[in-house]
Amino acid sequence: MQTSLTDEHVEQKRAIANRVKTIVAIALSAVIIVSFFFPYIRFVFRDTSYPLTGLQLATVRGMMVYGPQMSGLVTIPLLTRIAVIAGVVLALAGIVLLLVRKPVWAGVAYILAGVTPLVSLITTSNIQTAVTSLNISEIEIQYLWPFLCTLAFGIAGAILSLWTQGTERLAQSIFKVFSCVSVGSVAVITIYIIVSGAPALAEIGVGNFLFGTEWEASSEIFGILPMILSSIVGTIGAIIIGVPVGLLTAIFLSETANPILAKIVRPAVELLAGIPSVIYGFFGMLVIVPAIRTFPPFQGHTTGDSLLAAIIILAIMVLPTIVNVSETALRAVPVSYREASLALGATPTTTIFKVTVPAAKSGILSGVILGVGRAIGETMAVIMVAGNVPNMPRLLGSVRFLTTGIAMEMSYSTGLHRQALFAIGLVLFVFIMIVNISFTYISKKGVQMDAN
Amino acid sequence: MPTNSLYCKHSRPKDTFLKVLINLAAGITVVVLVGILGYILVNGVPYITWQFISTPYSEMNPDQKGILPMIINTLYIVVITLLIAVPIGISSAIYLTQYAKQGRLVRSIRFTTEVLSGIPSIIFGLFGYTVFCILFRLQVSILAGCLTMAICILPTIVRTTEESLLSVPTSYKEGALALGAGKLRVILGIVLPCAMPGVLTAVILAVGRIVGESAALLFTSGIGYSMPRGFFRQIMTSGRTLTLHLYQTAREASTPDAMNIAFGTAAVLLILVFLLNCLTKVVTKAVKKG
Numbered sequence: 001m002q003t004s005l006t007d008e009h010v011e012q013k014r015a016i017a018n019r020v021k022t023i024v025a026i027a028l029s030a031v032i033i034v035s036f037f038f039p040y041i042r043f044v045f046r047d048t049s050y051p052l053t054g055l056q057l058a059t060v061r062g063m064m065v066y067g068p069q070m071s072g073l074v075t076i077p078l079l080t081r082i083a084v085i086a087g088v089v090l091a092l093a094g095i096v097l098l099l100v101r102k103p104v105w106a107g108v109a110y111i112l113a114g115v116t117p118l119v120s121l122i123t124t125s126n127i128q129t130a131v132t133s134l135n136i137s138e139i140e141i142q143y144l145w146p147f148l149c150t151l152a153f154g155i156a157g158a159i160l161s162l163w164t165q166g167t168e169r170l171a172q173s174i175f176k177v178f179s180c181v182s183v184g185s186v187a188v189i190t191i192y193i194i195v196s197g198a199p200a201l202a203e204i205g206v207g208n209f210l211f212g213t214e215w216e217a218s219s220e221i222f223g224i225l226p227m228i229l230s231s232i233v234g235t236i237g238a239i240i241i242g243v244p245v246g247l248l249t250a251i252f253l254s255e256t257a258n259p260i261l262a263k264i265v266r267p268a269v270e271l272l273a274g275i276p277s278v279i280y281g282f283f284g285m286l287v288i289v290p291a292i293r294t295f296p297p298f299q300g301h302t303t304g305d306s307l308l309a310a311i312i313i314l315a316i317m318v319l320p321t322i323v324n325v326s327e328t329a330l331r332a333v334p335v336s337y338r339e340a341s342l343a344l345g346a347t348p349t350t351t352i353f354k355v356t357v358p359a360a361k362s363g364i365l366s367g368v369i370l371g372v373g374r375a376i377g378e379t380m381a382v383i384m385v386a387g388n389v390p391n392m393p394r395l396l397g398s399v400r401f402l403t404t405g406i407a408m409e410m411s412y413s414t415g416l417h418r419q420a421l422f423a424i425g426l427v428l429f430v431f432i433m434i435v436n437i438s439f440t441y442i443s444k445k446g447v448q449m450d451a452n
Numbered sequence: 453m454p455t456n457s458l459y460c461k462h463s464r465p466k467d468t469f470l471k472v473l474i475n476l477a478a479g480i481t482v483v484v485l486v487g488i489l490g491y492i493l494v495n496g497v498p499y500i501t502w503q504f505i506s507t508p509y510s511e512m513n514p515d516q517k518g519i520l521p522m523i524i525n526t527l528y529i530v531v532i533t534l535l536i537a538v539p540i541g542i543s544s545a546i547y548l549t550q551y552a553k554q555g556r557l558v559r560s561i562r563f564t565t566e567v568l569s570g571i572p573s574i575i576f577g578l579f580g581y582t583v584f585c586i587l588f589r590l591q592v593s594i595l596a597g598c599l600t601m602a603i604c605i606l607p608t609i610v611r612t613t614e615e616s617l618l619s620v621p622t623s624y625k626e627g628a629l630a631l632g633a634g635k636l637r638v639i640l641g642i643v644l645p646c647a648m649p650g651v652l653t654a655v656i657l658a659v660g661r662i663v664g665e666s667a668a669l670l671f672t673s674g675i676g677y678s679m680p681r682g683f684f685r686q687i688m689t690s691g692r693t694l695t696l697h698l699y700q701t702a703r704e705a706s707t708p709d710a711m712n713i714a715f716g717t718a719a720v721l722l723i724l725v726f727l728l729n730c731l732t733k734v735v736t737k738a739v740k741k742g
Contacts (some may be wrong), residue, residue, distance in 0.1 A: 122587050141589075171636045172551055178543035179552075179561055182610065185603045186564040189571065189579045196582050248477030256474055265478050267729075268485040274725045275488065276664030278695045279718050282702050283488050316484055323481070349467040370570075377572020379667040380699060403574045403667070410581075410671055425578045429571075436570040440563070 018164045022098050025106070025160040028153040029091040032113065035146030036088045041124065043131075046138040054084045054146060057120075065134055074130045079123040087116035087150045091157075098161055106161040107173070114154025117147050190429075197426025200419035209423060215390040215400075217409060222420040224427065226392045230399040231431075234307060234382070235375040238314030242375075243368055245315070246322030247357075250364075253323070254330040255352050273320035281384030284313040289385055292396070302396035305387030310399070313381050318371035325370060329363020330356060362442055369439045376431055379403040402428045489722065496719025499712045505720070508679040509697070509713075517713050519720065521679050525691035528680075529598055529673065530662050532687065537602040538655060541609030542644075548610070549617040550639055569607035573668035576604050580672040594687040597673025604668055605658040612657060616650020616739075617643060649739040653732060660728045663721070666695040675700055694721050 039051035043063070050063065062075035090113035097106035124141055131139045162170045201209055204222050212223015249269070253262055293304030333356050341351040357364070379401075387398025388408055400408070406421050406428070413421055507518030544561065552558045580600030581592075590596040620643050628638045644651075674690030677697070692700065694717055702714040 118588075121589065125587070125589065168634055168636050171639075172547075175543045175547035175551060178540045179547040180557075181540050182544065182568055182606055183560050183564045185606070186567050188583065189575070189603075192579055192582050193575065196578075245477045245480055248474045249481045252474045252478035256471070257478065261478070265482055268482045271489075271726065271729055272481070272485050274660055274664070274729050276666065276695050276721055276725065278664075278666045278698050278702075279488070279492065279721060282698060282714065282718055283491060285702060287487075287491060316488075319481060319484075347464065347467050349464075349470050353470065373570050373572075377574065379572070379574040380670075380695075384699070384702065403572065406574055406578065407667060407670060410578075422578065422582075425575060429575055432571060432575070433567075436567055439570070440566060 021160045021164050022103075025110070025157045026095050026098060028157045028160070029094050029110070029113075032091040032146075032150050032153050032157075033088050035149050036084075038146050039144050040084065040146045041120075042142040042144060043127075044140040044142060045136065049142075051144065054088065057081060057084045065131055065136065070134045072134055074127055074134075077123045077126045080120045080127075083116040083119035083123065087113050087154070090116070091150075091154070094157055094161065103161040103164045107158040110154050110158035110161060112154075114151055114158065116154075117143075117151045120147075193422070193426050193429045196419070196422040197429075198423075200416060200423035201426070203416060204420065204423075209420070210427070213392065215405075217413070217417050217420075220416060222416075222423075224390075224402070224405065224424055226390045227400050227402045227405045227424065228427065230307065230386075230391075230393040231376055231401045231403070231428075233393040234310050234314060234386075234399070234401060235372055237307070237311035238318055238375045239368060239371060241311065241315035242318040242322055242371060246319050246367070246371070247326050247364060249319070250323045250326035250330055251352055251357070254327045255356065256348075269320050269323045272316070273324070277317065277378060277381040278384075280313050280317055281381035284309055284381060284385040288312050298396055303387065303398070305385060305398050306396045307386065307393055307399045308395050309385040310382045310401070313385055314375045314378060317378060317381060318375050321371045321374055322367045325367025326360070326364045329360035329367065332363065333359040362445060366439055366443045369435060369442065373432060373435045373439070376435065377403060377428070379407050383407055402431070492715065492718045492722055496715035496717075496722075499716035500719055504716050509677050511677070514709070517709075519694065519697060519713075519717055521677050522692055522694045522697040522717070523720075524680050524686075525594060525673070526663060526693040528594055528683075528687060528691070529601060529669070529693060530659055532595070532598040533601040533605065533662055534655060534658065536598065537605050537609055537658065538651075540602070541606055541654070542613055542651060544606075544610045545613035545617055546639060546644070549614055550635070550643065565607045565610050568603065569611075573604065573665060576600055576668040577671045579603075580668065585672060590688070592672065592674035592676075592690045594673045594689070594691045597669045597691075598687070600668050600672045601662050601665060604665065605661050608658050608661060609654045612654035613647065613651050616647040616653070619650070620646040649735055653735050653739075656728055656732050656735065660725060660732075663693075663724055663728070664695060666693075666699055669693055669696060670699075694724075 036054035038053055040054040040057060042049050042051045052060075057076055058081045060076070062073045065071060065074050090109045094106045094109040094113065097103070097109060121143070128139060128141060159170065159174075162173050200222070204212075209222060209224060210228070211225050212221065213225050214221050214223050215226065249265065253265055253269075257265065288309045289304035289306075291304075292298055292302060292306060292309055337355050337359055338351055341355040342348065346354065382401050383404040386401065386404060388400045388404055389398040390400040390405065391397050393399050402424055405424050409417070410421055504518055505523060506520055508516050508521055509518055510516040544565075548558060548561060552561075577600065580596060580603075584590050584596035584599045585592050588596075590599075624642050624646060625638055628642045629635075633641065669692075673693065673696075675692040675696055676690030677692055678689065680686035680691075698714055698717040698721065701710060701717065705711045705714055
């Protein structure tokens with residue numbers, strides 16, 4: 001008797017709590033709807049300001065703007081109208097869905113309502129461009145409280161309406177939404193890199209862009225073959241130096257070192273991995289570049305800012321990656337392999353190079369690929385030592401990598417020049433994706449091999 | 453003694469050679485590190501004074517050569533980025549380890565996390581610039597830099613947290629469930645506290661990444677060096693971190709005095725990185741003991 005009473009009591013309490021949540025959610029969405037009739041956005045010119053309500057944004061054709069030289073009708077983008085209307089409609093839909101007891105769907109509606117201000121934020125930039133094209137530069141777009149209110153209350157409404165389904169359900173939804181952030185960001189990054197890189201590719205022509213050997217921003221000649229080749233040669237050079245040293249260091253750590261020496265080498269590798277790339281660049285700029293300049297056989301042939309300097313710095317930078325991944329791979333080789341080899345009379349050194357290393361092959365290879373990824377994407381260290389002249393790669397010549405090509409000119413570029421830089425970003429992105437996918441492929445293959 | 457006796461230790465030139473090579477490689481690694489550390493610290497540490505780290509900087513006025521604004525900017529970026537990325541990262545890790553069943557969603561989350569960790573920071577910079585600075589109209593500001601960095605460090609946090617969540621013994625969870633706790637309470641009350649050291653490691657690693665980052669911040673948080681005049685005002689304006697300060701001063705330094713600023717900044721950065729590295733070790737050790 002007692003327990004059932006308590007249960008009833010709990011049940012009753014829960015029902016009341018749910019009713020409160022529903023009512024609050026409805027009240028919040030009512031605020032969103034009411035705010036539609038209040039100033040949503042304000043255009044501030046030098047001396048005047050025009051507030052527009054959501055209703056006006058959705059219905060008026062545009063604003064007549066009278067500039068000093070030109071005047072014209074600035075239309076409000078269709079997407080902005082849709083977003084503003086959608087915010088209200090979705091809030092209304094949320095109320096209805098709550099009333100007919102479909103809280104999950106109401107939650108979805110509220111989330112979408114909360115997203116609409118972001119859409120209008122993005123799309124109103126067209127207005128700014130349109131006004132600026134009328135030679136009026138002093139325009140500022142301010143967003144007023146209904147904007148924030150739709151954003152915040154939409155999300156709050158979604159949380160409240162999902163909450164009526166119980167805390168567990170709410171928590172799971174929140175975890176799920178957050179875990180999709182990484183998927184969303186990769187999608188958005190891919191889309192934006194393609195969208196902002198494609199126009200330049202179309203305008204310049206893929207062939208001219210990829211295989212053009214000249215980069216002359218002032219006369220709009222954009223060919224990035226020298227940068228592509230420099231990036232590739234630089235990466236290969238770094239790998240040629242970095243892999244033997246890295247692999248041997250990994251062998252030292254996992255196979256031959258006595259514990260005391262390993263205690264010195266391992267933290268050294270860890271610390272190398274943590275040093276910011278700017279510091280590598282700084283060190284290269286002050287030590288390696290002058291060293292190359294004054295190295296007797298090179299003297300007079302180079303300023304020191306060269307592909308060689310970049311290769312040396314990159315080789316140091318990929319070391320920790322290669323050491324760490326290779327060491328893990330070497331340690332994963334079963335002891336029985338080594339024992340079998342030693343029992344057959346092979347020396348420890350032969351065992352390492354004929355048995356352990358081949359067995360750890362796929363792990364070492366994935367370390368190398370990670371190193372390639374790091375080298376090809378490195379910017380700041382390279383920019384400080386490579387000289388940055390877009391020449392064809394020569395060991396002692398000044399070169400520009402894909403990454404440094406972007407970083408060098410981004411700050412002052414405009415128009416097609418800037419689009420061309422984004423197109424370099426696209427090319428780099430494709431390179432990295434190839435590296436990434438081959439990494440995934442190889443590490444998967446390694447897992448399969450180990451399973452066999 | 454005959455030379456081919458079983459008891460005689462053969463010296464094989466090839467083996468010796470390879471052994472020497474192995475030791476040489478390990479030696480090179482250590483020497484490179486010591487060289488870089490030594491060079492930067494020897495030249496930079498004498499320049500670190502209280503005045504250096506507590507006064508503002510100005511490109512116009514050569515008397516103002518402190519790095520206080522950069523320290524504050526770096527701090528702002530670290531704190532705000534963590535505030536954004538840590539909840540998202542931990543939630544993702546919880547979802548992946550505690551709720552999700554193997555399926556397309558989980559596979560795509562794992563794949564994208566992998567991809568994100570492989571994207572070079574300059575691409576993040578370009579992306580952050582187009583999306584946060586231009587599209588969301590944040591201009592070149594510290595906030596835009598933080599949002600960009602949050603995506604950068606997300607994979608680190610997700611992966612490290614996930615590992616530590618997985619290492620919590622199932623029996624703990626089962627015990628709590630058997631006592632009648634709901635799933636959420638089990639996660640927040642048992643699993644997450646047990647995995648806390650792992651989460652802490654993730655955070656420290658992320659801080660290291662943020663402190664060392666430069667390419668992603670160059671276009672997003674910019675290279676302003678004004679002294680902060682209030683939190684909200686500062687995060688909406690451009691501000692350089694220590695790394696970008698080093699980059700700018702090193703590239704534009706024409707006088708030895710200007711070079712000293714770069715050396716001082718580099719030394720401060722190295723010391724920070726070193727401290728973070730030690731902190732990671734301490735935490736990992738505590739985990740192993742506990």
